[in-house]
Amino acid sequence: MFTSGLLRKTLIVAALAFSVSIVHAADAPLRVGASPGPFSDFLQEAAKLANAQGFPVKVIEFTEPTQINEATQSGDIDLNNFQHVPYMEKQNASRGYKIVSIKPSFVAPAGIYSVKHTSIQSFPQGAKIGIPNDPANEARALYLLQKAGLIKLKLNTGLNASVTDIAENPKKLKIVLLDEVQLPRVLTDIDAGVITLNKGVLAGLNPKDALLLEDKTSQWAIIWAARADRKDDPRIQRFIKIFESDSVKQFIISKFNGAVIPAW
Template sequence: MKKSLKLIALLVVLIVTLGLAGCSQQSSTPKVEKTLKVGVTAGPHAEVMDVVKKVAEKDGLKIEIVEFNDYIQPNVALNQGDIDVNSFQHQPYLDNIIKDRKYEIVSVAKTVIFPMGIYSTKIKNIKELPEGSIVAIPNDPTNGGRALLLLESNNLIKLKPGAGLKAAVTDIIENPKKIVIKELDAAQIPRSLADIDLAAINTNYAITAGLVPTKDAIAIEDINSPYANIIAVRTKDKEDPAIQKLIKAYHSDEVKAFIKDHFKGSVAVGW
């Protein structure tokens, strides 16, 4: 009887030991984390996403940041599945891309607002702009329209009624200073500043070029604009829990504080 009890006790100890060993082995196995490839343009968007990445890691989400140097490729890459998310564009720009290219891409959250500014190396006051001056604006329809609205708000041109966000150069009905509009790739405009008289520059490219919008712009867009930037994903992925974690990280207090402290008012929170 005693031998039987000892044998049973030995078996119990063995089972418990094996069970604990199994639990230990299981707990030591690292948790497989989801990795999102997030496309951004170089500069402020990349800087903000680097902070988002650190916040997201605390929630079990890994982010691989993929940088682009123009506004075209991030949507091409997203549509083709080369990246999972992009964060670089405002809603009017995405709407125009979807209309033109039939991409199945959707916005899932707002991010930041980059007020467009007007810059010059030749004048300090926009009222000093001479007749016949060359003025550069982005050559994509939405940012070009945005620039034209900014020029109009500073009394350089007048657009036909109803032109709105889709305004084009052909919508100019009054041009008292006979300015010459030069349409250039948005990323190229800062590098062309010395060769022109005036330029409307997107803030992300202005900052990358070493300009401080709140100090260097001679005119700047109102912060309450319809051009809040967004996080975009393929339509089929919009309910993916990993995307929701990304949004949560982007909208965190840590990211909000970074935007406020790092950009000193040149970039505003859009959510």
């Protein structure tokens, strides 16, 4: 009798503790990871709306992109919004993460920028073109150069394309792999560079000055991503719904004069 009574009390205490943990989780601030710059600005705008509704959301900026997925995997943050699917897949494969894409949020187009030339057609033979040296954005840059008519990639080349997949290079472009952060700084030393919007804006570049930008068909849309076991957290769905409100959409469009394209 004593044992069963003690067991019953133990089970009741455990149930109460579990109930409290659920309430605490539901009331805890949603922690969203982002890179500094426009991506974070969009999230901060949505977080203001959420907090005004009594829904606590905290946007946490990381200067080093690889730290964002690390924090997502470790549980230090609940959600992130800074990367495209190819980058996420590379991180999962190389680091053993279990991070999944929930849905696209917006397209922040990469562009071809130059301070030496006013058009792509004016690129000379042997022009030096800088592109990001991380594999995911290397492929992205190559597809944009192909869209510009500067190169052709081998047939059936996927989203892991590298410079070795170039099948045709009629202008004999010298494609140089550089750290993405350095690309805006070396534009005076090269003919052109393929630069992502976030890094470009942080360096003072105007997307309107790009010789060519990606459009809404880009396969490199920025996504909402979370650890697989947290993707169904109702707080995440609530925040995404707030982000997809008309007011945040207009904020995104007006901030970049339509250069950044909402994906909903």
